Each structure stands twice: as C-alpha cells, then as structure tokens.
Amino acid sequence: MESFLEFRDVTKSYGRIHAVDQVSLTVKRGEFFSLLGPSGCGKTTLLRMLAGFEQPDQGRIFLDGEDITDLPPNRRKVNTIFQNYALFPHMTVRENIAFGPRVAKRPSGEIHEEVERMLALIMLEEHAEKYPHQVSGGQKQRVAIARALINKPRVLLLDEPLAALDLKLRQHMLVELERIHDQVGITFLYVTHDQGEAMSLSDRIAVMKQGHVEQLGRPAEIYEAPVSSFVASFIGDTNFFDGEVLDTAGTDYLRLRVEGLPEVWCYNDKKKNIGDLVHLSVRPEKFRISKDVPSDEPNLNSVQARVEDIIYLGSLTRFRVRAGDVLIAVTQQHSRFLLDQEPIQWEDDVWISWHADDSYMLDRVTPESPGTNGDVGS
Amino acid sequence: MSASRHRAEWWITSPSFIWLLVLFVVPTLMIFVITFRPSDPWGGIGDGWTLETLRRIFSGHYGAIIWRTFWISAVATALCMALALPSGYFIARASLRWRSTLLLLVIIPFWTSFLIRIFAWKVLLHPDGYVKQALVFLRLMDADTSLLYRSESVLLVLVYTLLPFAILPIYAAAEKFDFSLMEAARDLGAGKIRAWLRVFLPGIQRGLVTAVVMVFIPALGSYVIPDIVGGPTSEMIGNKIAQRTFVDRNLPHASGLAAGLTLAVLAPMLMVLYMQARRPASKQGAR
C-alpha cells in the first residue's frame, strides 16, 4: 500500500505515562483520516508530533517518503487548524490568510490572487477586512481553514475543530469540511472524541485508547466488526454476550451457552472450538422485537423478554427488555405507519430475535469497558 | 531542566534581578547596617561600629510618636475600608459601561501627583478657605479653631490619598465574585445583611486583605502629609526620619528609625505573602 504519511513505532512519554505507546500507522494520500478516542488517549499528542510541536521519544515520522521527525514546525509542509483557531487578533481576515505566503516571501501578486481564491472557497469575501473579534465562531473557523490551506500543505491537521461550536453550527461545519476536503483533495488528519463526526467524515478511522491504536479501518468496519469491547462500546450502543462453545454445528455456526439466556447461535468466523470462550457484540438495531412469536428460521436466535423501558424517538424507538436476568437494548425502526399497529407497552411480554450472522465476535474484552454477559454497553 | 534552558532563564532574569538586588535589596539591608555606624560631622557616615545610635533611639522619647503613627494609620485604614467596601461593591455591580467610567473616575485622582492633592486640601482647610467659611457660617465651629495642623487634618488627607488603594483591590475581588451565591443565600432565607456578612465578605477576603495592607503600610510611612497639613502635635515617624536626615544631618539615627519602620512594615507584608502562598494562586504563572 502506498503510504503517504507514516508513523513508525512512535512513542511519547511524560514521566511514567506513555501518552503515545509505540504507535505505527499509515495514512493514504488524499484520505480523510480520523484519530478517535476519549480524552487522554494520545490522539492530540500524535497530531502535535506530526505538526512538530512535540518530539517523539522514539520512532520516526515520514511524510511522502521524507523523514520529518527532526524538522522544526515551520519547516514542515503540514498545517494545523487549532481547537481555538488561534487567529492573529491584530490582523484582518485577509492578513491572517496571507500570513503563510508572506512569511514564505511569495510575490505579492501571487499572494493577492491566492487570498482571493481562498476567500471564495470559504465564502467570506465581504468579511475580508474584518478583525477576528468581529466575526462569528463558524466564520473564524473558516478563516483558520483558509489560512492553513493557502500554503498547500501536504497534510491538514484538525484538532477537534468543531468542539467549540454549538450543535447547529457543528452540523453545518461537518458538511463544509467534507465539501472543502472534496474540493481541495488534500490529506486530512482529524482528531476528535466525537464518534459521530469521525464516522460521517472519515475514509478511515483509528480508534485510540491509552496511547495505542485499538482498531483501524473504515467506519463501517469499525462499527460492524469491532475488535474489542472498548471499540464496540465507544462507537454507538451495543449488547455484550459472553458464552462458552457447546457445539460447532458444521463449523460454520456455533451453539453457545450464555448465562441467563437459552442457547444462542452465532457465526463462527474466528474458528472457535468446543469449550472456547466467546465474546459477542450485538448492536441494538440488529434485533427484531414483536409480541408475536417469531417464525422458526434457521440460525435465528429468539428470546422471550419483558419490556422495561421505552424511549420513543419518532423514527425509531429504543427498548430495554429483560430476558431472565439479562438486560438487552433493542432499537426498532418504524418503517410502517406506526399508528396502524398495536404499540408495544411497558411490561409487555415480547419476543426479541436476531440472526446468528448479525452478531460479531470480539477479539478481546477490554477490562474497564462496561457490560459483560448481556449487559447493555453504551 | 536542561542546561541551555537554565542559561536562557538566567539571561532573561539577570537584568532586573541584578538591578533590584543592587538598588533595592542592598539599600534596604543598609538601613539596618548603617544604624550601627556613627555619624560624621559633615552629615555623612563615619567609620567603625557603635551602638550609640541604638541607645539614643531607645532613650529618645519616640513612644508617643510611634503610638500616634500606629493609631492614625489604623483609624485611616478603618475609615478607608468603611468607604471602600460599599464603593467597590457598587462599581463591581454596575453595568459594564458605567464600570469603566467609574473606574476611570477613581483612578485619575489616584495618579495625580499626591503632593498636589495634599496641597489642595491645605488650600481647602486654610483659615481663609471655603470649608472653614462654610463651617463657621453653619455654626458647626467657631472662628478660632483651626482646621489645619492637627491630627484630624492628617487623618482626613491620609484617607483622601489612600482611599483609591482600598477601592481598587476590593473592586477587583468583587468583580470576580460570583454574585449568584448571594442570591442563593437569600433564596435559603438569609437576610440582606447576613448574606453580605456571611457570603460576600468571606468571598472577597483576599481583596480585603490586600486593601488593608495597601492602606496601612503606606500610612505608617507617611511623611509629606503630616509635614504639610499636620502640626507639631501630629508628627509621625516619617517626619522624624526626614528631620534627622535633613535637619539634624544624623544619617545613622534616621537609619535606625527607618529600620524600625521597615520591620513594622515587613511583618504584615510577609503575612500576606504567606497567606497567598498557602491558598491556591489565582493568576500565578499560566501554562
């Protein structure tokens, strides 16, 4: 695979804490790549090492074949969008954008042209002569983007750029960022703790935890096939079931004994054998919930349960049902006119069912993540 | 910390550090040292060491003056606090537009040469001045008593010059105070005064302490005020220091008195610094 940006065994420690612990990953040219994880996972440190504001204790960083580990930040062809934008308050929007080219001593005609192009890209032509304190948060962000992009960096680094914006603005800027990425075609490295942002914007995501990468892949891969319970619960909701293999029916499917539930069938993609322990993650939307007994399809798991909690959200409803001692989260999409149907109420006895193909076998259970044996993870 | 960082720190610290060491710390120490030297006939400092000056100071009748200095300073401080608390509170609660205007109004006299302001009072309190005329007219005093050259006039002018030093720290602390705490107290049943005493005052205590220190210490060292509007019955220790220096030309003696004043001044200051060091600092060093 052609690697455009590569972190090789990068480690950064503060005292005894490894902020970044032997991280190796590669980013492709033109990709929108996100580093996703809770605070303290090392994503920002990794970004800052790429920008040049921190030095790795070990490991090297390569950009387009060149080892940039020892270069100072002003000599790297990498630009950063800071979380608080860091616009120069004593310069106008135009002067802010022109700063990079001015420092690089480009001819003034060229600078003027480029600044105009950038102003058009971010759609702030009428605000060019304003000062940062005279423009809104979303506009400041766009100025920060323009100020970075005008230098034609090889990688654009974004450090939680939407964190300071309110909900509506954030949604708008998500669309903007995507548009700009498509238009400009530069590699974006995006740091966030918000899985919604990461999933909607990225080509690939690296989920990080405590200094290392838990999983790297496309958003759908990460959502549907999480390797660990941490990833499964960090992104979206899920249910965890721990079980022991009782039977390998034709080696394609496994029959499991899960505590508190009748026997459960799951797809055997990890080639487990009788007696092995298996950790399953089943997303709430993979369940069907109904008062009627489900038909007897092959490899369909069905369980009786009682409804304990209902949250109606319009297009879908979130249920929490109890099967035995086990609490399960189920999401029901309302694809038919709901008022024609008999609604499911609190304390109703229902059947929930899911197909053995729709659960996913985790590689490992992360110790601190909530939920084992049917508890609802979130 | 790396050696080059050490060096960089030293390079940037040394100019001010060395300057203040030579022109502030050393001279302050000299106050104590010179006390033990004799004075020479030309008003300078003689050679050798002696305890003569100390003996003279302790046998000189400075008791009354020292007591008066403390007493006037304490009363001035109390009056300043009584006036500064409501004013500082008011300005902190005022709308932003008014606030900067009010602050400016408080600060301007603060920066006007204090000599001028003292002189202005001398004019006002002059036997032929307006205030005297008004008071006599209102039959609040008779024509013989003088408004000037007494402890009361010193006190008045002291409060006048030092009041801004009290208002500003109280304002600064009140501005940072979360007034919704007062509302919470009222909501829980406290009366206005109780809320003020139990919630507001403790909440701004650092400002209160700063205000007290900023008034009391300069008051102790006041010289010009008693010199211009005070009389022989209202001399303070500052007068004596100046007198020994310029009139008697006895530097070691003046130095000894100054040493005493320095100790009196350092005590509350060190207390404040100690208290500041114990509580979490609000603005000490970002990063």
Added chain:
Amino acid sequence: MKRSNIPLYTTVAVLVFFYLPIAVLILHSFNASRFSGAWEGFSLRWYIRLFQEPDIWHAFRNTMVVALIATTASVTLGVAAAFALHRYHTRLQRIHYIMIYTPLVVPDILMGMSLLLFFVAIGAKLGLGTIVLAHTSFCVSYVAMVVLARLQDFDFSVMEAAQDLGAGWWTATVKILLPMLAPGIAAGALLAFTLSIDDFVITFFVTGPGATTLPIQIYSMIKHGSPPLINALSTILIMVTFVLVWSVQKLMEDKHA
C-alpha cells in the same frame, strides 16, 4: 432583589470627596485674587507668571529628562522580568517575584532613605543621576506587573500557529508576539512615566544641588509661599496626568477580547 442604596450613595460621596479639592484647585488657578478665600474674577495671570519663572522651566526640563531615561530603562528591565516570571517557575523566579513585588508595598520614605544611605555609603554624588537610578528602580516593578498580567492572559497558541504557518522563532516574536503585547508594554511605559514625573519623596531624599524636579519645586513653593502659582502648575499637571492615565486605560482595555 431590592438593592440597598448605601453603596450608591457612598460611591457618589466618595467621588465628590475625590474631586472637590481638585476642582477647587483648578478653580482657583483662574482666580485673579491671591487668596483662595475670595473670588475676584477670572484671570490667566498666574499661568503667565508661571511661564515666566526660570526655576519652573529648569525643574520641568529635569523632570522630563529623568522621566524619559527612567521610563526607557524600567521598561527594558520590566519587560524582561515579566517574560522571565511568566515562562519559568523555578525557585529563582519565586525570589525574583518577591524582589519585584516588594517595592510596590514599601513606603516611599523607606525606599528614599535606603537609597540615600546606599548612595552616601558608596560615595556617589547626589543629583540627576541618582534620581534616575532611583526612579528606574521603583518603576521596574510597575512595568513588570502590568506586562506580566498581559502575558498571563496571552494565548500562546497564536505563536504555535505562526510557527505552523512557516514563521521561525524570530519572525513569530516580531510579527505576532510584540504587536500583540505592544499595548501592554505601552501601558507599562506610560505608567512608569507618570510615576516618575509625579514622584516626590524618593526624589527628595536622593536629590542633590541643581537637580530640582517639578515635584520638589512644588514642595518648596508650598513651604515658602506663592500659592496661586502652585494652583496653576498643579492644574497643568493634573491635565497632563489625566491624558496619560486615560491613554493607559484605553491601552489596557483588551480591544480584541
């Protein structure tokens, strides 16, 4: 919540208290009469007399020279001190901070006395030189505190942004840090200047023959008569101080907040 009116009344009373003597002073500078007890009509004679006094001009010149040199020196030292205090948090800086902070609380008379003793002890000749040294010494602290306050509010991510965009350390300092800090430094400079031209006690202690400054001149005028001239001189000084302080306030306001 019904607000008590005591704070309002007190504040108004305090402000009246502050400005009454000053107002009377300014009023009387235009009083044709020598005596402040009686008003004899509007006149500029005292101002004219003032401009004709050679002593006053001499003192004015001295005051300006001292203030300019002391301001320059104290701003240089003070800005460096502020940077050191902000950037480093070592034991050295804690001592440094005490050294900067203490002069702000020590009464003038002690500073004046200690400096006099120092100069006499080392055999220095008292005059404009010693005044300059003294003024610089007490101004450093004020400048340092003002600039330090600005630094503490300073968001250094703009420096990182400058480097990120290609500026080296020097360019970033010159194009970003100093312009942003300039108002704070200017405020410190104006403060130092104002303190220097107004200082009396410290100057009085360390001055020598021929080195009269305006405050000293005023003092001797107060002691030895001619009150109307003092009124006029005071009015001028008040006006100058007003302009300077107003400028400092404007500079300290964060325009870009």
